[in-house]
Amino acid sequence: MKLSIKQYIAAAAFAAAFSGVTHGVQAAECGTDKTIQIAEMGWPSAAALAHVHAIILQKGFGCSVELVTGDTVPTLATMNAKGVPALAPEFWPNASREAWDKGLAEGRIVDLGPAIAEGLIQGWYIPTYLATANPGLKSVEDLPDYADLFADPNDPSKGRFLSCPPGWSCEVMNANFFKAYGLDETFNLFSPGSGGALDASIARAFTREEPVVFYYWGPTAMMGRFDMTRLDMAPFDQAKFDCIGDPDCADPQKTDFVVPDAVKAVAAWLPEEAPIVADYLGKVSLTNADVGRMLLWGDENKADARDTARNFLLTEPEIWEAWVPADVAAAVKAAL
Secondary structure, three states: OOOOHHHHHHHHHHHHHOOOOOOOOOOOOOOOOOOEEEEEOOOHHHHHHHHHHHHHHHHHOOOOEEEEEOOHHHHHHHHHHHOOOOEEEEEOHHHHHHHHHHHHHOOOEEEEEEOEOOOOEEEEEEEHHHHHHOOOOOEHHHHHHHHHHHEEOOEEEEEEEEOOOOOOHHHHHHHHHHHHOOOOOOEEEEOOOOHHHHHHHHHHHHHHOOOOEEEEEEOOHHHHHOOEEEOEOOOOOHHHHHHHOOOOOOOOOOOOOOOOOOEEEEEOHHHHHOHHHHHHHHHOOEOHHHHHHHHHHHHHOOOOHHHHHHHHHHHOHHHHHHHOOHHHHHHHHHHO
16 A cells, blocks of 8 residues: 555644544553653665654553764764764674674674564665577576677677766775676667666666666665566685775675664663563564555655655554554554
8 A cells, every 4th residue: 555645744734633542552661760762764765664663662652752962973972982872773893894793792782673674685686678589697607698688789790788977986896796707898888977866777777678788775665666686606606706895906806785783772771671672672564565665655745754654654554564563553643
C-alpha cells in the first residue's frame, strides 16, 4: 500500500482530530526517566530509521525522546565519552573502527545487532531485464565479451561503465577494479560528474530499457525503484581490497567490495536502565529491500525523514509489529 502526499495529509489530519482519544491503549513502561537522545544521521536511511525509533519509543513505550543531529565520528565520540546520544540507529563501525572497538572493550557502548540484516551493499550492477536477456553475463569477468552491448557513444570501440563522481571514494575503487580485472582495453570509465547525474543516467537507461552497467550502493531509493542485478566478483580479500581503496595502489588484484556492517549502537547505560528498550532494539532488523521501499516512497513524495518514517509505520505494520509486544504496537497505531 502506498499513500500519496494528499492521502497522507488527509490521514494525518483525521488522526490529529482524534489525538486526544486513547482507545484504551496503555504504553509499556520505558524503564528510564532519562531522555533518550537518538542520533539523526545525515544520510536518508539513517535519518528515517531515527524517526521510526523515536515514534515507537515515545508513543509505544512511553519514553522521553529527543532527536539530535549526528554523524559517524562525532556521534561515536560523545557516546563513548558522555553516553549521549543513547542510540545511533544505523551506525557504520568500519568508518571509525579503532574508536568503536575501544568503546566496546571498555564497556562504554553496546552493539545491539544489525540495523540492515545483510549489511550495506555496493557493487557493479546491470538491469535485471538485461541479465535475463543475456544469461552469459553474470560476472565482472564476463564484461569484455559484452563490450559492444554497452558501446560508449563517444567511443563505440569500447563499452561504457558508469562510475562515481570525482572525489567520491568509489571513484578510486572503480578505477583500481578496472585495472585488476583488465577492463581498460574493452571499456571506458565514465564519470557522471555528480551523484544526481549518475542517478539520472541510470534512470534514463532503465526507463528506456537500454543496456547500462554501473556502480551503485544501498540501501537507497534507487535500489527500491529499479530491479538491478549485481555482477559477481572474485572472493573478497581484505588485503587486496585495502589496495583497491588506495589511489596509489601499484598492483590492484581481483577481489570483491567489502560489505560494511550497519548496526544499532547504544550507550552502555541504556540496556542497564531500560532493558525493555534494549530488547526491542535487539529485535529490529530490516533488509536493504525494506529500506529501499521506505526511501522510495519518501523520494517520490518529496517527504522528509519524519513523514517517511510515519508512512513506513502506517503501511508496513507486518514488519515492525514483530519487534514489539502487542500493547506497544496498539499504542503506536493509536498515535498514528
